[in-house]
Amino acid sequence: MAALPKRIIKETERLVSDPVxxxxxxxxxxxxxxxxxxxxxxSSSPYAEGEFKLELYLPDDYPMCAPKVRFxxxxxxxxxxxxxxxCLDVLKDNWSPALQIRTVLLxxxxxxxxxxxxxxxxxxxxxxxxxxxxxxxxxAREWTAxxxxxx
Amino acid sequence: xxxxxxxxPVGSYSKIELxxxxxxxxxxxxxxxxxxxxxxxxxxxxxxxxxxxxxxFIQPLTTxxxxxxxxxxxxxxxxxxxQRSSRSRTNGSDDEEEDSGRLIGSCPLDxxxxxxxxxxxxxxxxxxxxxxxxxxxxxxxxxxxxxxxTGCRWELDHHVLSDCGYTGVACHGYRxxxxxxxxxxxxxxxxxxxxxxxMLVERRFLEEPRSKTVGDGDRDQEEYECIHKVYECxxxxxxxxxxxxGKHLQSSCPYNYTKCKLxxxxxxxxxxxxxxxENCGKAGHLKCPAHEIGCDWVGNSDTSLxxxxxxxxxxxxxxLPYMKNLNNKxxxxxxxxxxxxxxxxxxxxxxxxxKVTNLGYHEPMEEINRFSSELSSIExxxxxxxxxxxxxxxxxxxxxxILPFVNRETTARSDRESILNGLVNDNFMMKDDLNLQRAxxxxxxxxxxxxxFKRNSPPGLQSGGLGGGMGGPIRSSVSFAxxxxxxxxxxxxxxxxxxxxxxxx
Numbered sequence: 332m333a334a335l336p337k338r339i340i341k342e343t344e345r346l347v348s349d350p351v352x353x354x355x356x357x358x359x360x361x362x363x364x365x366x367x368x369x370x371x372x373x374s375s376s377p378y379a380e381g382e383f384k385l386e387l388y389l390p391d392d393y394p395m396c397a398p399k400v401r402f403x404x405x406x407x408x409x410x411x412x413x414x415x416x417x418c419l420d421v422l423k424d425n426w427s428p429a430l431q432i433r434t435v436l437l438x439x440x441x442x443x444x445x446x447x448x449x450x451x452x453x454x455x456x457x458x459x460x461x462x463x464x465x466x467x468x469x470x471a472r473e474w475t476a477x478x479x480x481x482x
Numbered sequence: 483x484x485x486x487x488x489x490x491p492v493g494s495y496s497k498i499e500l501x502x503x504x505x506x507x508x509x510x511x512x513x514x515x516x517x518x519x520x521x522x523x524x525x526x527x528x529x530x531x532x533x534x535x536x537x538x539f540i541q542p543l544t545t546x547x548x549x550x551x552x553x554x555x556x557x558x559x560x561x562x563x564x565q566r567s568s569r570s571r572t573n574g575s576d577d578e579e580e581d582s583g584r585l586i587g588s589c590p591l592d593x594x595x596x597x598x599x600x601x602x603x604x605x606x607x608x609x610x611x612x613x614x615x616x617x618x619x620x621x622x623x624x625x626x627x628x629x630x631x632t633g634c635r636w637e638l639d640h641h642v643l644s645d646c647g648y649t650g651v652a653c654h655g656y657r658x659x660x661x662x663x664x665x666x667x668x669x670x671x672x673x674x675x676x677x678x679x680x681m682l683v684e685r686r687f688l689e690e691p692r693s694k695t696v697g698d699g700d701r702d703q704e705e706y707e708c709i710h711k712v713y714e715c716x717x718x719x720x721x722x723x724x725x726x727x728g729k730h731l732q733s734s735c736p737y738n739y740t741k742c743k744l745x746x747x748x749x750x751x752x753x754x755x756x757x758x759x760e761n762c763g764k765a766g767h768l769k770c771p772a773h774e775i776g777c778d779w780v781g782n783s784d785t786s787l788x789x790x791x792x793x794x795x796x797x798x799x800x801x802l803p804y805m806k807n808l809n810n811k812x813x814x815x816x817x818x819x820x821x822x823x824x825x826x827x828x829x830x831x832x833x834x835x836x837k838v839t840n841l842g843y844h845e846p847m848e849e850i851n852r853f854s855s856e857l858s859s860i861e862x863x864x865x866x867x868x869x870x871x872x873x874x875x876x877x878x879x880x881x882x883x884i885l886p887f888v889n890r891e892t893t894a895r896s897d898r899e900s901i902l903n904g905l906v907n908d909n910f911m912m913k914d915d916l917n918l919q920r921a922x923x924x925x926x927x928x929x930x931x932x933x934x935f936k937r938n939s940p941p942g943l944q945s946g947g948l949g950g951g952m953g954g955p956i957r958s959s960v961s962f963a964x965x966x967x968x969x970x971x972x973x974x975x976x977x978x979x980x981x982x983x984x985x986x987x
Contacts, residue, residue, distance in 0.1 A: 337535070337537055338535050338537070341537075392562070395558060395559055395562045427590040427593070428590045429534065
């Protein structure tokens, strides 16, 4: 494997030394481009009290390309599908090299606080959400309690 | 590095390889340039870091929206963006980009549209920023090999290329190889072959003159022996090479004796000296504090030292603070001097290579977009070259062929102008003459009419009878020429002829 770019080393160091509250990102030992991430659900959302596991991978052309992020914990959210894929603009076309791992993870945390059923990835969830928001939020809370238990 | 290598016979060549770290610099080719992207910074400021690589700027460019990035980073991102957008635009059809030198994208920080070909949208950062990043303190690229140098970033090139003893260079030493070893070449058994060592070594192991001539093809080959050659240490018979010699004598040769200044024991191996001196001090052997500037006094106890220092016994110890101060000052000044020296050299170099034109921008304006045109392959470069040649040719032609012609034309024209002027003048004179003549003729005609009238007025108007006898008195009075009289005959027939005459004049 090619030498790790200085930027990745610097970002990793900063993630460890100065972590974002509610977010942890630990690089894997065998591949420093692979991170195990946990995000706490925002307190005002149905995901509060939950701790969601994610995986984050920095492709070879990072920072010119967005990191690949996926939820490992199941979550009931209109913009996150069964496989854990996330519909978020900065992970796709709106990526900018000025963004970092920490800003991406903060964006994901913000997405949990503000679901957007008008731009859905999980269509069934989005439909439920639009039809009966209260019920949907209730389901999300149930799922959080069921799957995203803090270890 | 194990220095006592029992398996290697004396006279052969060891295969000590240069330790290569990720960023250590090797000068294998004269054109090798240290890569400052790899450098380790001693101090840095977040404001001077590129948002893309998060390192201090290298050749920074500023955008129209006021953000600054490394040249390499921003072009790389624009390239990626450009490829992505052109791919989605053409959507599979193989529509090649015609203006591939131009990159269009947006600022990574605020998405302001950017066009790399427009100098007001992406331009060199003001000099003060480049100067600030160039002043950042860095470690030597060879710090992992042991170099302790630190300095400004702009000094790094010079240090690594010509000063740093840890830079890897080719040994280029002369080797004798016994060809007896080569059993397949039996004809050459007795001959000794010469060879040039191509292995890399740290520059500090090479003798001074050689390090300067590295890379010169016409070096005297007999002069230097390969420093990888194994020989026996003259003191302990351990097998060492020149590369290991210093370290060996310092820290592992048991017979490299030196004298302890405290107990005058001259059988202390160098490797044990530090420990020995420590013990000596504990055992009551003391040095005068002024030993650095030459006091040889050595005593056995603290009281004897006090006596030594009192009563002006040791003059040198009184000078000590002053000397130290002086030494520090000299050190500072020589450091500053060498720094200024290098600064001047750098500036001179950049003036010679024409870099400090354009208000001190790091490179000429027309160079800035060269980076993007690299993408469009050599073709454009060739075109540019061709155009340049064509331009030169046309200029030459203009100078050589057309200008003389034009000059000749102008002289000829002035000639013609003077002729024309003469003609115009002539013309005016003629006109004047003509007017004079006309006036004359008019007066004559009036006279003639008057006379005709006079002659016709007597009774008996004859219509056609104009006798020859009539001419006599007229001719005598006006002394008229003969042809005029012919005209005069026509007049009575009609007044038209008179009008004709008028018109003619």
